[in-house]
Amino acid sequence: MDFEELIKRRRAIRDYLPKEVPLSIIHDILDDTRFAPSARNGQPCKFVIVRDKTWISRLSKESKASLLKKIKENPTSPLATYASILSDDGFNVFYNAPCLILICVPKDLASGDYDSALAAAYLMFSAANRGLGTCWIGLGSHLENPDTLKDLGIPSDHRIAAPIILGYPKEIPPASDRHDPIILNILDSR
Amino acid sequence: MDFEELIKRRRAIRDYLPKEVPLSIIHDILDDTRFAPSARNGQPCKFVIVRDKTWISRLSKESKASLLKKIKENPTSPLATYASILSDDGFNVFYNAPCLILICVPKDLASGDYDSALAAAYLMFSAANRGLGTCWIGLGSHLENPDTLKDLGIPSDHRIAAPIILGYPKEIPPASDRHDPIILNILDSR
DSSP, X not given: XXXXXXXHHOOBOOOBOSOOOOHHHHHHHHHHHTTSOOGGGOOOXXXXXXXXXXXHHHHHHHHHHHHHHHHHHOTTSGGGGGHHHXXXXXXXXXXXXXXXXXXXXXXXXXXXXXXXXXXXHHHXXXXXXXXXXXXXXXXXXXXXOHHHHHHHTOOTTEEEXXXXXXXXXXXXXXXXXXXOOEEEEEEOOO | OBHHHHHHHOOBOOOBOSOOOOHHHHHHHHHHHTTSOOGGGOXXXXXXXXXXXXXXXXXXXXXXXXXXXXXHHOTTSGGGGGHHHHTOTTOOTTTTOSEEEEEEEETTOTTHHHHHHHHHHHHHHHXXXXXXXXXXXXXXXXXXXXXXXXXXXXXXXXXXXXXXXXXXXXXOOOOOOOOOOEEEEXXXXX
């Protein structure tokens, strides 16, 4: 797909067809994701692929519990705006997507946020290029239970940076409105 | 350009033709960059466009001074590996590129690293799609002089997250080697 088309087709998708994403396609997407730049070409990202509904449901429940605990401890946190929906038993943080990919990076890596976001951009474009939808679930990076993280296969010196849901979209809405670029200054020699 | 081709053509470019990038093209690239996802669709990125060689040279000198100061204060910092090249008067942090775009975000925005990196990915793809080269200059985000930041037009409550150089590449090297994706775990229902 042409890039100009792709930036319009890559949308945050939260409503998926009940159709599994073949593992071979996930491998192809991760192959594309390798080409993301990273600080000093460190290529630090590691991936957990979750294709099991029971697991995704467990991770949603634990994310909600962890987030509600954080909100209780710090009621002025920006997370507090989510308190109501997080208390809703019917709300799945991962929107019942058929697949969840957790992009993990070393906890002590200064460039971890940047490196994981660049990998996430490649992953989301590669998925959109194959007709798949994705959504970065910020609320999904608050998992804290060491047993859960261990069961997921995440080493104790790594963290979940970017949880991305993946699946076949029920629909791809048109590109959303964006404000004009905010240009603070143009420093020109002329 | 097809996305599969684009991920191979988007390379870190540090050697540029002495050819100015038209401002109209920069505006087109920033228009594409608007479509980057951001946490809660906050669209927080703001841009400084530097097309003046004297300015870029000043920012390089100040970045080097600031970095050498940090290394002196903390000799075990990972930055210390750059001490030798940063002391070289002939080294320009921004590789004498004809253009530098500074992506800035609010200092107090928790998702600032992620949001700016996603915008940077869009910017770098959009540039590559137009035959331009880019390179994210991590060393360029260490500018500290408040007067310089003010002269750049960056509000005191914002920071430089992603400094990206931009120009016409002398050559586009073939895609660099990457290691295979590191998959920590596949949690499957089958």
